[in-house]
Amino acid sequence: VSEPLCFINGDFIPASQAMVPVHDLGVQRGYCIFDFLRVTQNVPLFCNDHLERFYRSAKEMRLTLKQSKEELKTVIGQLIQKNQLPDSGIRILLSGGASPDGYQLVQPALAIIQQPLTPPADEIYQNGYTLVTYPHQRQIPHVKTTDYLMAIWLQPWMKGKGGDDILYQQNGIVSECPRSNFFIVTQSNTIVTPARNILKGITRKQLLEIAAANGFAMEERDISIDDIRRAKEAFIGSSTKRVIPVNRVDDIEFGPCKDDSVTSRLYDLFFQKEKQAIHDAS
Numbered sequence: 166v167s168e169p170l171c172f173i174n175g176d177f178i179p180a181s182q183a184m185v186p187v188h189d190l191g192v193q194r195g196y197c198i199f200d201f202l203r204v205t206q207n208v209p210l211f212c213n214d215h216l217e218r219f220y221r222s223a224k225e226m227r228l229t230l231k232q233s234k235e236e237l238k239t240v241i242g243q244l245i246q247k248n249q250l251p252d253s254g255i256r257i258l259l260s261g262g263a264s265p266d267g268y269q270l271v272q273p274a275l276a277i278i279q280q281p282l283t284p285p286a287d288e289i290y291q292n293g294y295t296l297v298t299y300p301h302q303r304q305i306p307h308v309k310t311t312d313y314l315m316a317i318w319l320q321p322w323m324k325g326k327g328g329d330d331i332l333y334q335q336n337g338i339v340s341e342c343p344r345s346n347f348f349i350v351t352q353s354n355t356i357v358t359p360a361r362n363i364l365k366g367i368t369r370k371q372l373l374e375i376a377a378a379n380g381f382a383m384e385e386r387d388i389s390i391d392d393i394r395r396a397k398e399a400f401i402g403s404s405t406k407r408v409i410p411v412n413r414v415d416d417i418e419f420g421p422c423k424d425d426s427v428t429s430r431l432y433d434l435f436f437q438k439e440k441q442a443i444h445d446a447s
């Protein structure tokens with residue numbers, strides 16, 4: 166195929182021909198949810214988890230899908246087969262639909278698109294990310310909405326501060342990065358990640374399971390800036406990035422990732438789990 170196909174409102178069509186009406190509530194009012202999963206060696210990773218979260222987001226936002234989870238899973242499989250983009254990302258979008266008055270919800274519009282994905286450069290996993298905190302709380306944080314207004318608007322500011330990513334905080338309590346969950350490792354090797362005011366990432370879920378299965382102590386609770394100051398390590402996790410060490414948060418320095426660190430061990434365990442998922446699917 167010369168260009169990827171996408172699945173839009175029930176049909177597979179070339180991506181360049183896939184259109185959304187200007188009356189769509191996603192366009193007009195930002196009323197849209199999505200999910201994003203990574204495809205590796207043509208395997209949609211943790212697909213069931215992503216679909217579960219997608220249907221949960223849809224329900225929370227009063228958007229009713231015509232298709233069942235199983236049907237969408239079949240469509241994702243067909244898209245992967247047709248497009249042959251072995252290392253890519255799949256984005257499942259669901260918007261409020263083309264509303265005559267631009268305000269009332271109508272039949273939602275569904276689009277599933279697949280695009281090549283470039284993984285972070287190898288040295289990132291060694292050198293880590295510099296995070297800059299910013300006072301913000303995502304609205305309806307437990308739902309994966311397409312609202313990234315603040316994150317995109319802050320990009321020039323963030324770069325000016327020498328940051329690789331933003332860490333949202335409110336009154337000194339941090340929540341998450343715009344596209345990843347945040348974790349610290351305490352001096353006693355406990356992994357801590359916020360429990361509220363966040364989107365519960367699929368990578369976060371996998372890491373919690375990995376931690377439990379491998380005897381790591383793990384807590385889901387608020388993290389203050391002072392907790393970060395006292396921490397031994399910090400890292401972020403997301404579907405596109407896996408586990409990326411954090412080398413600095415504002416003026417708090419962690420430095421590059423060490424081979425015997427908890428972050429590095431979690432990365433290895435996560436990578437193994439991913440390999441197992443690919444093996445199980447093939």
Ligand SMILES: Cc1ncc(COP(=O)(O)O)c(C=O)c1O
Nearest residue numbers: 344345346364366367368403404
């Ligand atoms: C706000 C937010 N938090 C966390 C995450 C990480 O979630 P996942 O591990 O499912 O990619 C994302 C992913 O894009 C996100 O948008």
